[in-house]
Amino acid sequence: MNMKKPILALLFLAITSTAFAKDEKTQHDAHEHGVAEINIVWEKADLNIELLSPAFNITGFEYQPANHDQEEAIAKIEKKLNAPNELFSITGAACKTVKTKLESPFEEHADHEKHEGKEEHKDHEHESSTHSEYAINYEFSCDNSKSELSIDTANVFKHFPNMEKIKVQWLSATKQSSAVLTKKSNTITLN
Numbered sequence: 175m176n177m178k179k180p181i182l183a184l185l186f187l188a189i190t191s192t193a194f195a196k197d198e199k200t201q202h203d204a205h206e207h208g209v210a211e212i213n214i215v216w217e218k219a220d221l222n223i224e225l226l227s228p229a230f231n232i233t234g235f236e237y238q239p240a241n242h243d244q245e246e247a248i249a250k251i252e253k254k255l256n257a258p259n260e261l262f263s264i265t266g267a268a269c270k271t272v273k274t275k276l277e278s279p280f281e282e283h284a285d286h287e288k289h290e291g292k293e294e295h296k297d298h299e300h301e302s303s304t305h306s307e308y309a310i311n312y313e314f315s316c317d318n319s320k321s322e323l324s325i326d327t328a329n330v331f332k333h334f335p336n337m338e339k340i341k342v343q344w345l346s347a348t349k350q351s352s353a354v355l356t357k358k359s360n361t362i363t364l365n
């Protein structure tokens with residue numbers, strides 16, 4: 175079993191049969207350095223943001239840390255990932271972080287012996303030795319939600335300079351849409 179299935183990404187694949195969703199899946203499978211995905215579900219007070227990214231965009235490398243300095247660098251970077259208020263600037267509602275769930279590719283080795291079966295093990299090896307990905311889920315609770323909510327991701331691009339493009343899919347109580355964010359165009363508005 176792959177334990178790193180991003181929840182919201184699966185939701186979008188399940189509820190959409192649009193061309194975009196198919197593209198998105200292809201894109202995700204392609205694991206393109208510089209490109210990340212954000213999936214957002216917003217319904218009344220509940221706002222859920224999922225960030226999926228090649229580790230390259232976040233840490234600059236995807237191999238397991240080879241020394242203490244690299245381990246420290248990862249810890250420092252993951253601290254940033256665990257601070258949604260410093261990554262996302264939300265306007266249109268007062269949102270508080272409820273929960274952050276970070277899945278780091280750099281923790282996998284601890285679980286190594288859990289993998290059973292040759293083929294699965296091979297897949298895992300391939301994944302960890304060639305490409306690694308982060309999956310982070312942020313849960314917010316928002317007061318006085320209006321009919322529009324804007325999320326500014328400028329700090330994501332600022333903190334992680336290897337990040338060039340973020341493909342966003344969002345779902346609100348009434349609408350569903352998508353957009354591509356860049357360093358220059360870094361705000362998504364949901365309605």
Ligand SMILES: [Zn+2]
Nearest residue numbers: 228236305306
């Ligand atoms: Zn990669």
